[in-house]
Amino acid sequence: MANPLRLYLACIKNTLEAAMCLQNFPCQEVERHNKPEVELKTSPELLLNPVLICRNEAEKCLIESSINSLRISLKVKQADELENILTKKFLRFLSMRAEAFQVLRRKPVQGYDISFLITNYHCEEMQKQKLIDFIIQFMEDIEKEISELKISVNTRGRLVATEFLKQFM
Amino acid sequence: MMLQSHSRFLLQTLLTRAQNLDKAVELDYQWIEFDDVRYHVQVTMKNPQILLLSVSLPNPPPEAMSFDGLPLGAIEAIKTAYGTGFQILDPPRDGFSLTLKLNFSKLRPDEAYRNSLLTKLASIREVVMGAPLKIILRHLASRTVAPELDKLVAIMHRPNETFFLVPQADKVTVAFPMRFKDSVDTILATSFLKQFVEARRAAALSSAPSCTWSPTAPQELEGAPKETLSANAGFVTFVIMPRHVDGEKLDRTVWNLSTFHAYVSYHVKCSEGFMHTRMRRRVESMIQALDQAKPLEKTRSMNNKSFKRLGLNDVNSK
Numbered sequence: 001m002a003n004p005l006r007l008y009l010a011c012i013k014n015t016l017e018a019a020m021c022l023q024n025f026p027c028q029e030v031e032r033h034n035k036p037e038v039e040l041k042t043s044p045e046l047l048l049n050p051v052l053i054c055r056n057e058a059e060k061c062l063i064e065s066s067i068n069s070l071r072i073s074l075k076v077k078q079a080d081e082l083e084n085i086l087t088k089k090f091l092r093f094l095s096m097r098a099e100a101f102q103v104l105r106r107k108p109v110q111g112y113d114i115s116f117l118i119t120n121y122h123c124e125e126m127q128k129q130k131l132i133d134f135i136i137q138f139m140e141d142i143e144k145e146i147s148e149l150k151i152s153v154n155t156r157g158r159l160v161a162t163e164f165l166k167q168f169m
Numbered sequence: 170m171m172l173q174s175h176s177r178f179l180l181q182t183l184l185t186r187a188q189n190l191d192k193a194v195e196l197d198y199q200w201i202e203f204d205d206v207r208y209h210v211q212v213t214m215k216n217p218q219i220l221l222l223s224v225s226l227p228n229p230p231p232e233a234m235s236f237d238g239l240p241l242g243a244i245e246a247i248k249t250a251y252g253t254g255f256q257i258l259d260p261p262r263d264g265f266s267l268t269l270k271l272n273f274s275k276l277r278p279d280e281a282y283r284n285s286l287l288t289k290l291a292s293i294r295e296v297v298m299g300a301p302l303k304i305i306l307r308h309l310a311s312r313t314v315a316p317e318l319d320k321l322v323a324i325m326h327r328p329n330e331t332f333f334l335v336p337q338a339d340k341v342t343v344a345f346p347m348r349f350k351d352s353v354d355t356i357l358a359t360s361f362l363k364q365f366v367e368a369r370r371a372a373a374l375s376s377a378p379s380c381t382w383s384p385t386a387p388q389e390l391e392g393a394p395k396e397t398l399s400a401n402a403g404f405v406t407f408v409i410m411p412r413h414v415d416g417e418k419l420d421r422t423v424w425n426l427s428t429f430h431a432y433v434s435y436h437v438k439c440s441e442g443f444m445h446t447r448m449r450r451r452v453e454s455m456i457q458a459l460d461q462a463k464p465l466e467k468t469r470s471m472n473n474k475s476f477k478r479l480g481l482n483d484v485n486s487k
Contacts, residue, residue, distance in 0.1 A: 085357075100456055127462060134462050145451050153444075162371070165378070
């Protein structure tokens with residue numbers, strides 16, 4: 001099902017290109033503090049409308065933007081029990097290493113599986129196009145990894161079963 | 170891939186001892202294997218020819234076939250398997266269910282014979298735990314009538330857990346309620362067990378025992394007490410025919426059925442370990458991809474070599 005995936009990713013890419021115009025903005029409430037406004041949501045004039053892109057009922061992507069930060073939340077498809085635990089394990093594994101990823105959020109937003117938080121500092125350090133490419137690549141990688149893990153579990157199960165039954169022959 | 174019937178550590182200890190009989194050493198090893206089976210080996214300086222081997226099995230639950238803390242028929246099985254070179258100590262050592270006394274000086278010096286006997290001794294777990302199962306399957310192999318014909322028999326394979334047999338005249342149906350503590354283990358095991366049914370359908374395995382999986386207790390287990398029938402990963406049923414227990418195959422079948430649950434859970438754990446390795450590799454590649462997003466000046470500065478490293482070729486070419 002490459003085509004719907006391509007369209008979904010292209011749509012997300014265009015939205016991100018439009019939304020990722022971040023500039024430094026010191027906090028209005030507290031002196032000398034600089035906080036990502038999208039996390040606090042204290043001043044409505046600093047926030048943009050959140051955009052929700054749905055691929056189907058199971059997969060969606062929420063993009064919330066503000067003046068100095070951008071939050072992207074993803075919900076990944078989980079067809080059966082096995083995919084469910086594989087996804088949970090893998091995404092928790094990633095979230096625990098959020099420090100290494102810099103743009104990853106340690107806890108996903110309520111109702112989603114994984115979240116990114118991009119601030120103006122990240123945009124200053126990294127090229128915007130490459131950052132967007134990374135996020136898209138990340139989404140493709142997750143899908144590929146989950147399906148590969150599922151296949152490896154099934155293959156191993158088949159091997160285990162065959163070896164066991166061969167012992168009786 | 171299969172679990173071996175002899176305990177490798179025990180075998181190594183016995184072989185080392187047999188090869189160094191002239192040296193008097195003091196040995197006192199205690200160790201524990203999967204599913205709560207404990208071993209104890211002791212050699213004293215006073216009698217270096219004598220080796221004491223003790224085995225302890227977990228307490229059998231009330232429905233399992235057992236006698237005096239050991240599976241039914243275990244003592245006879247030991248006597249049959251190991252012949253006269255061994256003495257069974259009664260009572261066994263403190264805290265253990267069975268103690269054997271082996272006198273190395275009484276063994277034949279023939280090395281091949283000695284090695285095969287010690288390997289059989291290291292498989293003591295297979296002999297002791299598989300004794301009741303072996304009795305039933307031997308009846309099947311010889312097509313004689315077992316005393317428990319058409320009745321439900323329970324045999325312990327894990328602490329406080331049993332699996333069930335229904336012996337009939339021409340086949341034995343074996344049913345395992347599969348229980349796992351961890352929810353991830355349960356889901357992985359369920360998909361593994363479903364593969365057993367799929368694999369059996371392959372043409373090459375048509376003479377293997379027929380195998381079914383069901384999420385609820387099959388009708389053969391209708392008489393069993395309720396607590397023994399809770400199984401979060403479903404029930405696996407095998408139908409064993411006489412051709413599976415002919416001659417040499419009897420011992421192997423007994424071992425494979427006795428350790429079925431251990432085998433599945435071992436491979437589930439291996440799968441989880443493999444998934445972890447894969448995830449780590451994937452994370453590393455993703456971080457590398459992210460590094461490429463950084464502007465080139467920042468990452469290049471560390472890789473820039475402003476001088477050429479001299480290699481051996483350059484030195485020799487001068």
